[in-house]
Amino acid sequence: MTQLSIYDALYASPVVFAAGFIVTRVLTPKIIELHRKKGIVRPDAHKPGKPLVAHSGGVVLAIAFTLSIVVAFTLMGPAAYDLVVRLSAILLSGLICFLIGLYDDIKILGGKEKTLLTLLAIAPIIGLHMVYPDIIVLGRPVVPLIGRIRLTIIYWIILPLAVAGPANLVNMLDVYNGVTPGMMLVATAALAATSFILGSPLLLIFASALGGVLLSYYPYNAYPARIFNGDSGSLFLGALLGALAVVGRIEFLVMTLLLLHIINGIMILVSFGGFKEHREIGRRPVIVKDSLLVASRDPEAPWSLTRLILLIGGPAREYELSRLYILLETLPAALAVITAILMRWP
């Protein structure tokens, strides 16, 4: 079987990037309009007057990313057979989480039901691994300076969480305008850089497709948002990263990219005592006072990364916090690049 090199993917990547960018730019205003007509809108709780905003930006992200991947398949032809299989597994896992999120955007699911349903997103990866065991290889992740670790039984036990975990972690931090696409854009830039370090065409094509989509989508979701990502968007983006980690065998690298999400997720899970929807939370970790976000001083209030940041830095406006989060994502991104360099270490 012909193996595609990073240089072969390099020719396709600008076209894939442009396809994602253009489709998103054309589609987003139309989807916003459609949401308004159909009444799929939610109040923006952090702004004065709580304006109504289109709710399911995930629709744009899922369509645009899928079309970019189709463009990549068309450009690279039969030589990229293994890449097609691996990208299909990633895309299918992402789309399962997108559909769960879309159902939640429209009908509302409980926190536990949503989390349990996202466990299904690993199915395409396991299915394609059974059909193509030489292309989708599972098990024994690489950790820098150590090599392939001896995760044997536990790997298969935690495998269902490999996609559901990142999907829900990204969803948990998707609270303020622009945070999720902004942070994911920084993560995608880091993935593009690591693709050259690791010589991985899969990473380059993935980063090009997602980078084009997110760069074009970000202005619509940035403060003041004209469209929310919805659970459809945040679950989709998180699931794509989780699936990429498993299929690309870069579990530790993706875990590094999601460090802030992991810290936030653990703080929430430990202090909330499990998965809970924001509707089910009594005391809030962050309070809105005159358009300022203030950390709760209530010792009984649950913890989140935002509460910790606001306690350290003081009250902030939503756009300041959003930009700060994007800036903070450069830390895990830098660590991910170092991880990739160390993974190549002899």
Next chain:
Amino acid sequence: MKYLKVYVYMALLTTATWTSMILTIKLIESVILLVPDSLWRSILGLVLYALWGGLLIAGIKLILSHLSARLAERGKPAP
């Protein structure tokens, strides 16, 4: 400037988390290698990684309850 403080704190937190993850995995892998390659090695790996997860959650719980207690202390009116 106040965000520089947040950035420095978060840089310390993320780097410390990342480094401790690598070091703990290295430690667990070294212990696992002491056992001959068999089902027992896999079971030991399972136990050690599960123990790590449990200790991590317990540690974070402790830190968060300490932070909450300090907030409660600060919130008390002066005598």
